[in-house]
Amino acid sequence: MSRILVTDLDGTLLGGSPDQRRRLRDALLRHPEVTPVFATGRGPSAVREVLRDPLVPRPRWIIADVGATVLDGTDLTPVDALQDRLRAGWPGEERVRAALRRFPGLRYQHGVVQDGRCSYHLAPRHLTGELTAAVEALGCAWVYSGDRYFDVLPPGASKGTAVRALAGKLGWRPEDVLVAGDSLNDLSLYRLGTHAVVVGGAEPALLAALAGTPHVLRPAHPGAAGIHTALDTLGWL
Known part of the structure; x- marks a missing residue:
């Protein structure tokens, strides 16, 4: 190769x-x-x-x-x-979803088979410092793309x-x-x-x-x- x-x-x-x-x-x-x-x-x-x-x-x-x-x-x-x-440090889907349930702007992508990540729909106006701080408090990383996709990932x-x-x-x-x-x-x-x-x-x-x-x-x-x-x-x- x-x-x-x-x-x-x-x-x-x-x-x-x-x-x-x-x-x-x-x-x-x-x-x-x-x-x-x-x-x-x-x-x-x-x-x-x-x-x-x-x-x-x-x-x-x-x-x-x-x-x-x-x-x-x-x-x-x-x-x-x-x-x-x-995937080292991944707290698990249940813990991530429970911690982020208080953010009404997040809509979990139920139609997506997810493993080692949690994926949501999120409008740009709901991408706040409070939300990203909550993700980081879990020890996770996040990425936002397409003005709608918010992915919570293992830290590395x-x-x-x-x-x-x-x-x-x-x-x-x-x-x-x-x-x-x-x-x-x-x-x-x-x-x-x-x-x-x-x-x-x-x-x-x-x-x-x-x-x-x-x-x-x-x-x-x-x-x-x-x-x-x-x-x-x-x-x-």
């Missing part, structure tokens, strides 16, 4: 037209030295649904649950040693932390890694010092957070086409 593509799913790898997605899939098939790794807010069951899509390349590794889960892409089994490290969990753990385990060099995303829950990926691309149509808050960051490519093309442009710009295709 000489080169690694770490990509978010919704709005990134899954973004764009079917033709754009097919073009990226075919390019990756022609270049097996570029290894796809998913880094997504979806849980494992939702990732399995994505893998049924013939336009989705098969990942070698899967980082799910916003960084709280790591799976081997060949058989979808947990990478227990890394996952246990990422994030997409970036999970990628760093995999890189250490597998010997990836920063210059051999490209990260791709479109929302604020991808921000930790851009702190790794690797090649990076923010695809077209990305969340304005992510663009603002990365303002002045010179190593991040910003193609106009959305989704899969933006990833393809970045791979081409780097000379990986």
